[in-house]
Amino acid sequence: MKTRAVRLYGVDDIRLDEFELPEIKDDEILVKVVSDSICMSTWKTVKQGEKHKRVPNDVKDHPIIIGHEFAGDIIKVGKKWQDQFKVGQKFAQQPAIPGQMESPGYSYDYCGGDTEYCIFQNDIIEAGCLWTFDGDAYFASSVAEPVSCCIGGYHTNYHTVPGEYTHIMGTKKDGDLIILGGCGPMGLGAISYGLTYENKPKRIVVTEISEDRINRAREVISEAEAAEHGVELIYVNTSKMEDQVEELRAITDGKGYDDVFVYIPNQAVCEIGNKIMAYDGCMNLFAGPTDPKFSSMINLYDCHYSRSKIIGSTGGTIDDMKEAIDKNNAGLINSAVMITHVGGLDSVVETTKNLPDVPGGKKLVYTHINMPMTAIEDFAKLGKEDPFFLELDAVCKKNKGLWSAEAEKMLLAHFNQN
Template identity: 25%
Template sequence: MSDVVADYKRADAPLPERNRLWPLYGAGFENLGRDGQMIERPLPTYGPDELLVRHDATGICFSDIKVIRAGQNHPRIYRDMRQDPVVLGHEISLTVVGVGENLRDQYKVGDRFIVQADIYVGGVGYAYGYEIQGGFSQYNVIDQRILNGDGGNYLLPIQPTTGYAESALAEPWACVEASYRVAYRTAWKPGGTLWVAGDGRGVTLGAARAWRPGQVVLDVQDETLAADLAAWAEEMGVAVIADADGQQYDDIVILGSDPALMERTFPRLSKGGAFAVIADQEVPRPVQLDIGRLHYDSLALYGAAGADIAAAYAPIRTQLRPGGVTWVLGAGGPMGHMHLQRALEIAERPRKIVATNLHLPRIRAVE
């Protein structure tokens, strides 16, 4: 009698005629699948420069839940989901079950991979599980967007002895590790575009006088600071430009605690940008910002309570303080588990770790 697991790993059995998947047609779990069930479609065909793959395991990320909740309002969904539904699932491990004729010197049936899901082609995002069909499907076609994108090949090979679920969790584990390795800028982007806006009374450049963006929009009310900034721009060879509709900025500096100004300017921050608030008074009300962009667009928020602009850009510690006290909020969830495990296992760990979660049964799982 054959070994079922060994047969599955070889991936050379006859393929089914139908593919099972969970398409999402809009916001809400009622729009996942049809009548609460997965659907079936013909097994996808693949071309000479493509692979047919079997999804072996898929993690459910909170990002997937956010898409289910938001539907087409999610910042990474760019289409009519009713007509062209999204198939979620970017935490995946997969096995090649079909190889196009032009790829047979590179791949073979049974090869196993995970996917670096943040795929770009020509600067356009085609994230796996968003624009490209994801792991909430049994089979999928891997095309040249994945095999030959801006970052090269987005398939990452894995060892045949690594478990399927273990492999799928490589993506969230990579996110956890990456969160401790972020390199925050400590100055305005050299050669970038800067917008300085707000009151500015009593504010000084400080060490920022030596920084050199490529161009700057000066929207400062205080005449003294406005004149100083103009002189600095001339001295440093920074072009002073006017704001234009749709202009995106690498750095935005808000002078003062005006929440409406923050809300108006924050959407103009480009990917990888930094948003700094210099204020000596509290912001009078909550500020409504799209905080999802911090994650999806790699934005950074800075602030300083004094009058020195440069003080807001002090180095940010990204590692847990050795011998310190660490609080892991949401420690009962999957990502919380990972952060907690990492804190317990690193060589220079905190002396005390506080783990909390809103739901008691979940936190008991980590006791």
């Protein structure tokens, strides 16, 4: 069958192509991709091309399909997998395959998210990185991958027991947690997860330097909503602080933070994070630097005497992804807080190439439609010319201005009729 897909050929060279998919082998599965969300990691891949560790050296002659945050429907199952997978089931997938560098969206000719149809090869399925789900929204499984990264951060942090050689995994229960630079899409995902995490903190402080971003964050996850879950949520604009270290510590009555998440790869922010840790505190460098020599000053005195710990986390496990999907379906987290834009497959090339300059959060792609990448907040303006967008705007506005399963169904039904 033919498919349209956005493929990588080299540095800054991605193209929307139409080509023929081969017949699947007995150990492969053919799927219809419905949604994919565009990740900053894909932008970094496009900037690096074949220099990227996951991209084949011969990508110029054998281009790969980009996009790794995708979900859809199973439409054909090879003999090997027919006892486990059925035609018509919805699928989710984990692109980070244990034990290998090859990954959907980075490495495969026929497997990636920015396409209408793709083929899951045997190595992906054997690793348990393809599974089915029963949720009512595809987008929630697309953004389950970035949500799983947030979940992975919470699970990666650890604390110790004085007098014992014991590591207690996870953020500290009833502790003070801070997310530095946390009003972007990943930060919002982390806030949403933290409100119902089994080790949930008593307080979550979120810093930002943009009042507009703070206001948007407050609209989708309010202090009142957090209080309903027994968590004190505080948004702080650090650009208005004279002494960030002292003023951030003062929120905890001088104790400091048990868990510090650094959500922007900035040297000064890392050093602030290091200075505001409590005794037995754990700082997680969550944001991935692009400079392999990225470093900052840390207090080794506190490391020795105050048991402070500095770690990093990247990505999430298969279990983290499944947790993200299950908790979203159960209403325990809201993955939609990450999404600010929606578009079609024809918008992927331009959006991906310019991703750092496109404001807002996650950009969600529906791969079987053509539609410019559009901010949800612009639906009302578009509704002046097209009544469909006026209806879509009304659906989003009754949901705090967020995307939803109802909005997704409306969009897919509308474009399938045109």
